[in-house]
Amino acid sequence: MTAVAASGSIDALSQFELHPALGEAGATVHFAQSNLMMIAAMVLTLLLLWGGMRPRAMVPGRLQAAAEMLYEFTYNMCVETIGPEGRRFFPFIFTLFLFILLGNLIGVFPYFFTFTSHISVTLALTLVVIIMVTLVGLWIHKLHFFSYFVPQGVPKALLPLLVPIEVLSYVSRIISLSVRLFANMMAGHVMLEVFGAFVVMLGAAGLIGIVPAAFALGVNVALIGFEILVAVLQAYVFAILSCIYLHDAVHLH
Amino acid sequence: MDLVSAKQIGAGLAVIALAGVGVGIGHIFAALVNSVARNPASRDRVFGLAILGFALTEAVALYALVIAFIILFV
DSSP states (O other): OHHHHHHOSOOOSGGGOOOBOSHHHHHHTTOBHHHHHHHHHHHHHHIIIIIHHSSOOSSOOHHHHHHHHHHHHHHHHHHHHHOTTHHHHHHHHHHHHHHHHHHHHHTTSTTOOOGGGSHHHHHHHHHHHHHHHHHHHHHHHGGGGGGGGSOTTOOGGGHHHHHHHHHHHHHHHHHHHHHHHHHHHHHHHHHHHHHHHHHHHHHHTOGGGHHHHHHHHHHHHHHHHHHHHHHHHHHHHHHHHHHHHHHHHHHOO | OOHHHHHHHHHHHHTTHHHHHHHHHHHHHHHHHHHHHHOGGGHHHHHHHHHHHHHHHHHHHHHHHHHHHHHHHO
16 A cells, blocks of 8 residues: 555556465465455355254344345245246355355455456356356257247348347347446446545645545445445346346246 | 557546436436335335346446446556
8 A cells, every 4th residue: 555655556456366375285276365255155155044044943033034034035036037937946046146245245345355356257157147048948948949039020021130139139148247247346346446545645645635535535435335235236136137037048038 | 649648538438438327327216216206105116126227227337437447457
């Protein structure tokens, strides 16, 4: 941070660099802090669900209520969006939702790392979703699945134009779904970094900079709250869009 | 014009897209206020839809922001 005040420029993107975690052993197998955070998200999920549901109380405690609320919320989302078949996809959606939710939320805390701020991670998650959606569609409807790309009630003459557009919009889901999550998480953390750098730079400017520095600090506090909202919202959006894509594959329009 | 100033002008141009996003988010919440005013009982259902629309629109703003960052820093 003193380097920020000295150099006078804001280095907003270096926070996303990967560093080997767990010392020498981690460096040899390319185990970065991103991977460590993924394992942390997994352990936290396990603690929340397994630890929370251990009492099996009739009147749930706080942790059990949280676990049950998450479960019921995701279950209702699946069934309402996909239909009765949604129960079969619920484990997948629930896993995806909790992994992204905890990954986003971990990143808000200092000294932690948001693994969803890397496009390689979100693109891999998106590819899992899209490939699974396509396979589900092919499995349920066999070759009839390809009628998905042929809009109904359209003049035959327009089909050569419309079918490529439908195929393109199907494939571009990969980009929109992955970039949405990645861009939200990255932009939020860049904004935090920029306002944090303002605090340091203005604070170093002496007496005249104190008031604007305090203002920038206030903005940063508000941004942290906004980041928590965005973290939850983007996990929800990722999950519900996966549900909508599954609905399209199961019902073909 | 040197490269740095060209980059900064380009980043500024890239975020013009935010004007459209502002209009879009305004529309979403105007529609939310409208529909809740007409039927207050529908608030819970409509609010979720509005938040979903807000998140999808806000993503467009972030695409522009990412392009600006790419121009500036990469």
